[in-house]
Amino acid sequence: MTNLSSYQDVSAHGALADASSHEVITQMYRTALTRIAEAKGSIERGETGRKGEQIGKALAIVEGLLMSLDGEQGGEIAENLTRLYDYMARNLVKANLEDDAAALDEISGLIRELKDGWEAIPVELRT
Template sequence: MIATANRRAANHYVDVLHNSSLGEDSPHRLIQMLMEGFLVRINSAKGAMLHGEIEAKSRYISNAMGIVGGLIDGLDMEHGGELSANLYSLYEYINFRLLEANSKNSVEILDEVAGLLRNIKEAWDAIG
């Protein structure tokens, strides 16, 4: 339920940015901002995990999953071809691993998913 609420919030954020006057490159910047937000939440989840703050850890991981949902919703599955399909699979894998990280209290899994998304973000940033 929390992940669904976070996904709705991320989608609302996407809608607001799409409908605002951020300029021509706003869709590109939006994806950058979502990825940046994901990485911040993963770092926050790691900190909460290391300090034994279970509720905060779960909240940050749930927020990160909502952001991944926003990234999934931003994929153009009709025209994106193999790239969109591969990103969809990667994002689904990331969300699966986030569930595991939460249940296993695993900083290593959080590091893994942060590294995966960081690689995608670096490629995305290079497009700009």
């Protein structure tokens, strides 16, 4: 890890320490999109190791989103998100094994849709 990437990691962790749960989820969506885009670029360049690394990071974020769900409070929405995150996780693994850029595009579209909906939540309802 370079000094710059170490600084960026510390900076990102510091910024999230004071963030609301809404801001943390927003950042998770954004970072997942970045990792998936980087993985797609790695597929196009034939960088197998980097592709796997970026997909692994995206998968960890999706699993983190899954673990953040509260089935009791979230009810049907949490159930639907559980199924969607599970679908994304399975397809990230598939995309990694098969160098499937189209699967990455699909997952990016799903995450972007969730992110846009999440960001549209009125400020007074955010936590």
